[in-house]
Amino acid sequence: MIRDEDILSIEAPTLSAGERLFLPAILGGMKTTLRHMFALKQRRTVQYPEEKRKLRVENYRGVHRLNRDHDGRVACVACYMCSTACPAHCIHIEAGESPWPDREKYPVKFDIDELRCIYCGMCEEACPVDAIELTPDYSLVGRTRDEMILGKEELLAVFDATRQIKPRKDPHITGYPNSGRPEAARVDVVLSGTAEEAQNHAAREGDSAAGRAARAAHGGGPGGDGSA
Amino acid sequence: MKDFLVTQFGFSLVLAALVFAVIQGAVAYCIYYERKIAAWTQDRYGPNRAGPLGLLQPIADGLKFVFKEDYIPGHVDKVLFVLAPGIMFVVCGIGFLILPWGGQLDASTIPWLGSHLQPGERMLSVQVVSLNVGILYLLAVMSMSVYGVVLGGWSSNNKYSFYGAMRACAQMLAYEIPMGLTILVVVLTMGTLRLEEIAAEQAASGVWNVFRHPLAALILFITALAEANRAPFDLAEAEQELVGGYHTEYGALKFGLFFLGEYASMITTSALVVVLFLGGWHVWFVPALTMEATSIWAVLAKMTVMAGKVAILIFVYMWVRWSLPRFRFDQLMRLAWKSLVPMSLGLFAAAAGLLYFGLHRSIPACLAVNAVVLAGAVAVASRGRTPITGRQANLRRRTDMNDVSLAEVRT
Amino acid sequence: MASYEPILLRNRGVEGSRTLKVYESRGGYQAVRKALKMTPEAVVEEVKKANLRGRGGAGFPAGMKWSFLPKDRKVTYLCVNGDESEPPTFSNRVLMEHDPHQLIEGVIIAAYAVQAQVAYIYLRVEFHEPFHILQRAVDEAYAKGYLGRKVFGSDFSVDVYVHRGAGAYVCGEETGLIESLEGKRGWPRIKPPFPAIEGLFRKPTIVNNVETLCNVPHIIERGASWFTGVGPSHSTGPKLFCVSGPVKRPGCYEWSMDITVKELIEDPRFGGGMRDGKKVKCVLPGGISMGALSASELHMKMDFEDPRKFGLLGLGTAAAVVLDESIDIRIVLRNLARFYAMESCGQCTQCREGTSWMHKIAERIARGAGRLEDLDLILQTARNMGMMPGLSICGLPDGATYPIETVVKKFRGELEERIRAQFPEKTEVSLAVVG
């Protein structure tokens, strides 16, 4: 609601008689365009298929990718933040209980309709684990609409294809310290030396050991998706 | 048959067919030309893929128009929907009939065809029709082009089309008046309605009308822009507001006809300006381009010169289009009714006065009259306050009322 | 220092002091006989007059507490708080181990005064020996008819049960004790209603400390005026003091409450001075919950009022821990914090999370990864947990904040010095989890 007192009454500047004709201004404008017309060396157009423009890799918003963490697993935790933030409603996620002990959820399905997408980058902003990113790849083509709906495997493949030119940032906010760094410092406070505490502690340690084993069993080494 | 072709009627037929064909081709290349100019203005290359320098682009475009599905939406008035582009095309296409392309032609100089004639035996007018109301014919034809736009807009049964049509209609009606008046200035100066005579007169005296009536020439050029619905007067198809204006619903060949119509009328109006003000086919100090040179080669040279002048004018059209922003509708109307009509009226009255005193051919007198009219316009314009338009006027009002009583306004 | 004859500990060291026979022979069970002849109200009045302040730590006048009971009650319980969990404190244990009948006599008088039909003596689980001693004494008393139906032939009946808890510091808090006694998880109850209105099994209940009740027979026997004559006017009666740490004679001593901390440490009748000639660095004079004194504050009197002047919470259990100069104050801080983090019951948010946070900070400082701002942080945390008046159900967070705050405030210089002196790389804390 704009209040009346907030409205500024703006007077147009008073013009001189010559200016009132607008002809000088018009001619001035036309001079400018004429100059451009014959400044042949200034051509800015990139002859696309032959020439390609250099992009700012960090900022360009092209095809999405789904990042892998250091173990090669999909980094996404299926929190739906991207699909919630998406103004075009082009992200469709189905969450499932993750096979890895260090996180709760992972995406069973992760589809992005690249035709619906407006490449605003809100998904990237919304992602709490920096799992979804937009790559500098803009040459996405397809013959059918279905082809333009990228699934999890395709998005991971985009990551594999672009990880050289745009390496993955380390996530800075995450509830899961192990998902980002190879060996995040894990300090548990052992409050006292009672047997019970020690047991609990050992049990938790055991958990993570089991987790490592499970990871190995899932083939979660680098290169493998681990979610298959 | 051989003789028929060198009679005026036969020659006119041939010329009509020739000019019509050339104009259609020229229209296609106008589009190419326009795209190139647009590109250059914006530091781009423009079409450069189809053929060398993209020269085949118009053909590709034309083929595209032809091969697209000719779709008629279900909600339109079918008869008028089909009729409208036809009207547009025909009306814009028949204006060139009275344009003089090259003065007189001595039929005997035509190789082979005129070999049986004596030199000077039969002089042909390089013009399709010579009418004694020539300019009136042109005006009449131009006034009919409104129908194409209006019917196209209305029959589309789409509010954007309809708005576009209404705007085009009002615009054309408004700009026809200054256009007619400036033409009358020339008519008064030249004392004839026949275009070929106007052109010949300028060639004979070597004084183009633009040197006598530069202001009238400018006004005619501006109104010609408006009549052809060209930027900055392309309100009828303002994409930002009206999607595509009156031809929103059109596609394929029918849209192509509208397109052709627009460019054809550009050519016609440019030619009109050239004939009325720029000496038609005349260029100084070139022997081939005088009244007396009537050989076929001279005529061809004249026609080339004429075409060149038209091409330059069309370049200006396009240059203007890619330089200037579009008028708002009220500005457009204000320009017509409050600037162009009074100025052209003044010029017309002054020209009549000059005619009364026999000074109508005098360059200084004419220039003085033009200067006076321009000065008068400037004086009138600078007298008033800057018009406050649109929103600002509302603002003024709001704040004024604020002072009185805000409560009253709110209740 | 005037001479003082032990009253409460008069039977300590006497052969067979735990037996009924010896106790009676040394004048025991006279007071109860006297009391049973008085009206309950008169007994309450007498105790009130004596201004017997609770020895459990808070120092609430016992007589006053008794008079809070609703008049129209049908069932009343008396609970004896023997859950002596405050770290350096062992006076109750001494009382129970050496003179159980003195306690039983006090229980009977108190039960009579509040007209309680049942009395529970709640012991902490670690008190194996006191439990057995006390149980034996109770059995003896039952056998003699001093307990059970119509005690001492009067119309008054009282049953006494000795109960052992399951081991928690909070069970020393009266409502925590009640919960525990009811068989539930031992965490304090919200007040109001106070136990005197609705306590054990939702019935009016009086909870008194062992030492408090041990004083009662003497008040009845010798009169309130005797009691008020002992010690300063606001802190009347005999009091047990515990001394621990590197003093020559650690132990439990009885004296009136006009003794200073310094005397407690230095006097040969008590602590007897520091071992190996070390200097005192810090004393926690009232159990650890009341706060710490620096070496310059040893002139503090061990009564109910003086500690406040030194920034302490109160007299507490009057059990002084002496720390010598060889001790790193960071370790003191850590140990203090760890105790409360361990013992917080987990009910109230401030206490549950605050104590563990303070412990984390203290732990880090002790590990050598402290930051200077951690001192402010720990103070702030302590304050946010709520110092008197507290924000929680029970007083545990108050007890947790005072030692931390007094240690940080009174030894800030040393702490800062220690922090500055630590290896710089250790100050970098793993930031793997920041949130």
Place this chain on the structure above:
Amino acid sequence: MTPAALYTLYAAFVLGGTGLYFLLPNPDRGKSLAGAAVGALGLVALIVAWALVGEAGTGAAFYVLGLVALLCTVRVITHPKPVYSALYFVLTVLAVAALCVLQGAEFLAAALVIIYAGAILVTYVFVIMLAQQSGPSSVDRRSREPFLSVCAGFVTMAVITAHASKALESNDQAAGLTRAEARLASVVTESGAPAGLAEDEAKPSDDGANPPAVAGNAMAMGGAVMTRYMVALQLSGLLLLIAMVGAVAMSRKRVPQEGAVALRAPLGQAGREVPPY
């Protein structure tokens, strides 16, 4: 005019009137082929009548243009969609203009096209489109007293024709003579027109009463209008001015004063519900 021609003409009128009656919009009837057929017969009769009265110079152009004018006029009257009526009228105007050209009235023809087709009818179309945007309304589907209207129209037509033919017949001789004289005059009169004028044009006589034989050229018209009809010209200018003022006054949007809005009914409703008088 011969009686045969006259009777043919009357027959044409009767047939045409009948046809028109059936062609007039009527919701109870579909498209009337019979009406169209009868009307066509009427037109044929009309052509025959023209042929019977016609002079030698009457060419195919006249028949074609005349038929176009008539057919378009009929469609103007009978078409249920006003837009189409207006467009047919444009065709009528064009046909009439062409007929004028046939009569050598070129300036008039140009004026007809520019003013009628280019301005007046555009305005009509404008108004129709603004007022009636959705299909033919019930107003246009039903005629008002079609029979009586047709009778009135065609009786008038017959009366005018009868009288005109009679008068023309009596004046034919004299008229022919006058025309011949005029043609002669135009040849002998020296051309005083400005340089560049076509040779077949002649300078009008001073008072315009005795125009050149081939009339209708712009110069002659100009001369006539500016001299002989000067007063009429000024009056028509005045008339146009008055009309302009009137039109502006009529279509002016009345901006209500602040606060006065509530007193009046909303604009759209004000007229629709006629309050009881």
Place this chain on the structure above:
Amino acid sequence: MPKLIIDNQEVQSREGIPVLQAALEAGWDVPHYCYHPGLSIVASCRLCLMEMKMPNPKTGELSWAPKLVPSCQTPVKEGMEVRFDSPAVRDNQKDCMEYFLLNHPLDCPVCDQAGECYLQDYSYKFGHAESRMIDPKLKNPKKDIGPKTLLYQDRCVMCTRCVRFTHEVSGTHELCVINRGSRAEIDVFPGFPLDNPLQGNVVDVCPVGSLLDKDFLFKRRVWELRSAESICPGCAAGCAIRIDHADETVIRLKPRFNPEVNDWWMCDEGRFGWKYVHDPKRITAPMVRRGMDTLRPEWSELPRMLRFRFEEHMQEEGGKGRRVGAVLSPFMSCEEAWLLAKFVREVDPQAVLAAGPTPYEGEDQKFPSGVNGDGSKVKFTILKEKAPNRRGVEMVLAAAGGEVVDFAAFAARAMKGEFSAGWIVGGHPKGWVDANTAKIGAHFRLLVVADIFPNPLIEAAAIVLPTCGWAEREGSFVNADGLVQPFSRAIQPPEGARRDEQFLFELAGYVGLASGERIRELMAERIPAFVSVYEPPAVPEHAH
């Protein structure tokens, strides 16, 4: 009706409620976790602390007491003055929120509670932006505490609502608190999982994402859900519930406060018993049998066709004394029953109407159960009558007049061939037609069977109509206590099916859009009970 002053505003309150409840009802947003009006008060979260005017012990003057008191524990007294809008209270809320989040993993992105989590809400409203703790967080385990519930201990705020629920409402005592301090955990006794008929409520009472429903786990983010107020059709108790749905799919049910029936609770049977709504075996399209063929008619032509066929039939058979018989299922809403009864009475004024058989299972279950249920007050009951609207249908039949019989009699008369045309409505999710009932189908010449799942009667039916699950239609149920309760539609019927009340509305000869309210208006002329329906009182906006 005591009046008290909260933040300088006078508030009218109710007798015997805590100040917190009074403030919530008056619109204050007082943060709280442990307080729940249906559970005992422990005042342990210390978030609702307030300042209170108390008499100065020395002078007796009223002044703001230095000590903050828990508003959940302080009963309302006439004339008392409290304030929440003071620096001390705000500071405490702020500090408390910091404490709550100290060891919280902040895994909102993967937490199912996110969006309806009071840790989120309160830390946004009352908390700090950042935590000052740099030390590693304490990690508490995730536990599988029962077949339907997961416990994420690290998200827990130890409000003990769940524990108190099992103690006080279900009376089953599965949950308890173990360990002390910040390591305190909610847990079950080994070998005794949380598995009682009301256990789903512990998820509801949990103000944070600590207790989660395995059925809903990871299914949806809550902000994608839309809600419809409804009534549980599981038994005749008529618990008020909320249907949370998304994309035309029921996602979960939640109880709605209704002091007359279910208070804040609902049973697991109702909570998880809706799955049949999305069963692929459902009948989804009307079928008309013509000879050997089965046709699929358009819904739009069905009302006219049915009326025509019944009227035609009555013209043929009516004279022979054979009547129309209709069975109205207790799974129908009152509105549907009324519309169908109206139709049947119109085509045959002497039609015989019957209420369909009502399923019963076991005995009524009353809670709290077990040793500690002191029996003084039953807090929740699961009825053995497993149909939502037997009383409603009976009310409609009573008002419909004419001959009304019970189902057994109806079946017997049908077997004798007394009815030539019939309209039998089912709707029981578990099926209801036994072998004997199936036989009556053969005795009808024109039989319409409407049911949600295929049943044996369909074999004999000339016309089969699909009915809807309760989530797909709107109307009202009358519960065991005679309470008329409306329920609204949550989702669209499956492709091909149509809302029953809309179809029957048109069948009964009305035009337009049917709504429960509109039909009740029509019904109210005949049955006064439907003049108004029972709507539970609104829950204070900030209460939870």
Place this chain on the structure above:
Amino acid sequence: MPGTTEYVILGACLFALGMAGFFARRNLIVMFLCTEIMFQGVVLTVVGFSQLWVNLDGQAYALFLLVIAAVEAGLALGLVVLLYRRRGTLDAEAWSVMRG
């Protein structure tokens, strides 16, 4: 060159058709169109007579007719629009009720 009689007959036909249409049609705009047709008839007639008398009077008369037609169109259409706004219909019958 066609003779005067044909023009007169054609003019009469147009005039009469215009008149019939004016009576028969109910749409105000179409009615005005019909009057314009009557003008056309008159124009043809006077042009025909101009031919007959070989002078410009007829044509000049026609020219003034154009003026009248333009004036009529301007005013009449303005009026029609006004009336349309008042009644929401173009039906002439809607204005047949006299209100004095």
